[in-house]
Amino acid sequence: MDRDTDVLVVGAGPTGLALGIDLARRGVAALVVERAEALFPGSRGKGIQPRTMEVFDDLGVLDAIRAAGGTYPVGMIWQDGRRAGEHRMFDAAEPSEDAPYTEPWMVPQWRTQRILRARLEELGGEVAFGREVVGLAQDQGGVRAEFASGEVLTARYAVAADGGRSTVRRLLGIGMTGETVDPNPTLVADVRISGLDRDNWHVFPPGEGGGFLAICPLAGTEDFQLVAQFPDGTAPDLSLEGIRKVVATRSHLAPECLTELRWASDFRPRAALADRFRSGRLFLAGDAAHVHSPAGGQGLNTSVQDAYNLGWKLGAVLRGGADAALLDSYEEERRPIAADVLGLSTRVHRGETRRGEATRQLGLGYRQSSTRETRTGPGPLRAGDRAPDGTVAGVRLFDAFRGPHWTLLALGGAQAPDPGGRIRVVQGPAPRTYGPGLYLVRPDGYVGWAADTAAGLPDYLARFGRC
Template sequence: MSTEVLIVGAGPTGLALGIDLARRGVDALVVERAEELFPGSRGKGIQPRTMEVFDDLGVLDAIHAAGGSYPVGMIWQDGRRVGEHQMFDPAESTEDSPYEAPWMVPQWRTQRILFARLEELGGKVACGLEAVGIEQDEDGVTVRLNAGSATPPAEVRARYVVAADGGRSAVRRALGIGMTGETVDPNPTLVADVRITGLDRDNWHIFPPRGEGDGFLAICPLAGTEDFQVAAQLTDGSAVDLSLEGVRKVVAARSHLAPEDVTEVRWASDFRPRAALADRFRAGRVFLAGDAAHVHSPAGGQGLNTSVQDAYNLGWKLGAVLRDGVDEALLETYEEERRPVAADMLGLSTSVHRGEVRRGKATRQLGLGYRESSLTAETRRAPGAVRAGDRAPDGTLGGVRLFDAFRGPHWTLLAVGVQAPELPASVAVVRGAAQASYGTGLFLVRPDGYVGWAGDTAAGLPRYLARVGL
């Protein structure tokens, strides 16, 4: 069996990458060790920047329909409501940032939406296949996939492989790539999707520790479902009981609820919050993405979002090399751009977990960019607020909504108050007078929604276009 790109792992990262490659006409196969998609709510927060990515990938309407906004936190003590807690700093949408607040969607539902979109585009996912061996040469990668003890391993030959197989990535370990990190909290955390009676669904219910040695309990209604997500911090060294009786015991001990108020456990897991970053994001023709490359505390809601944006960065670059004949050197910019972002987001997640930083502007990820990337060229004499390397804001130019113009696997040139040069037909061009966010100038927007090149005139633009294969 052969394919152009083999993606190991059918989580949000692998599925998002599969979508991006499928819409570019790249033959890709997504394989998943488990027999089905992940069933839990774990990564339930979709940050505004990821909402913009989902807009481009064609799944935003489904994401909106499947979820809801975050409820206000309600603090309980001795069975009484004693106060409210705003989980996030307030934010309002603007013309240049239409999605300002995080959106809650249980991870299992996000994955089903991405899976459906991938199938719609003709993409392929195969479950029950575990990567058990990997070898690469100058022309490609051979991966051995195990379908169970009764079946001999099969071999898949690919031009490139992307490891999106989670924090315990088998591919990363096979490549010998280490991870450097720290334990954020030595105490284990129980997380479970449950059915509960006796609590309203209008609040995120918070039960602070009752005494020394106790941990918190938080019960959050999961938007778009009848479930609640229970999260409970346990003490270091304690056994974590994931059974119905075990979850009931924790909930009853830390709240006013009776054990029988927890009527069902639909999924449960435990973890020790840690932060870790892969020493490299690439080894030859193999790339690491998502949790295989960086592991976050869930407190800041950065893990899934950073992971999807890894895929968004890598997808167009693989497409350019495989479909447009761009020099493979373009792929070197994946690690160059994404590893520093992942490191920053790891620091942010850890700070939020420790209560040093609130969930605010930084956690929305709209300010992330690639100003220092070798793929970024800012040539204007006096750059304005939006510079090369920055996220390209939304807005209106010449009567055209910019996010509508950006949507799709193409580059876009904005000619704002200046004349647009002749460009290849593959580049969309939007013209108009001075624009509030951009000021004036020429802005070449990459397929992943970041300004790659900016100039007062077209001088130097042809050279940049040739570098990226346009």
């Protein structure tokens, strides 16, 4: 552990692992450290939204994610031991050429993390377990991290991806502003259970036996995720016998139907946003920067996209020669997104809006970012927007975007200059979602520059070093 690295990533959850992958494929030396002795064992963040599936496609893990999970089942509402009706958890949407993934994909969080770790190690990265950060210092040259073991590591930059109770955030003295979404304690557990089919998400409304109970089959496993609310404010009993009592009291199932408890936790749903996402050479990402209600499946997805935004910028500064000022755009772009998504997940939790187009996260973008530039509107797409999929002269655009490079699209007769560097050029007819013009797509799949002609393009590219 006593060695230097370019980037120290604190936390081996989905955020830290995704960032480690993105840095590794850019040739950036990074070390992911984790306080625990193993990866998180529970199913907690089980919903992968369509935009995150696009990110996972680029990071090279989508096939494994799809193989490890499945679609969400239809909700089945039970009343007095009888099936009383169905409930659709998400508004339906048909796939299209520009948005091939439209439904959330269910993968237990522990499986997502295993897949991400395997990809990280495939790229030469690593996770150091049992490493608890207890001290941090920084100067103009880098960051010095001290671990509980007494070991010390220095890095040029560090990223806190260590969760809602982030030690790094506390050491930096960065506050969080938020609210309690629901004061009632909630139990979440991974269990083995008999007497319920795996074709439905089983919902038992509140009754005389207590609060809400939901039991969802976890795709790709033999487990169910059990969620129970405790409106009387009592802390739930996390033991096997305690959870058996909850099941027997709130459903038609006998206690012995719950055959095995694999993991359990409790929480009070809250929403909170860090006052800052950056302090000098240290950045906050994921739950360390924003804490969501689990309703709507927004937390893990927003977190992975934090990593996706920060990864290419760190790579540009550390390997591409870009000015370090580029890193200022991380907070500029991601904090407003996190604030908006926090509001969305809270509204979903309170039943004020459904899980639909907004929760898929395909409409998120950076039109207000200082890193984007639109010159005379070339079509419906603007700089800062997500770059849709499509086909241009036989080339699938997501295939062209895949990798750590920039992509220049010359569409509908627009003339493509030679951009040099490692920029891929795709030229051909303009898909409907783009319109004619030149579109420079960032490594994270958002349009950075859009125009009718190439005037000003070299100056724009110079801001990002050797693209």
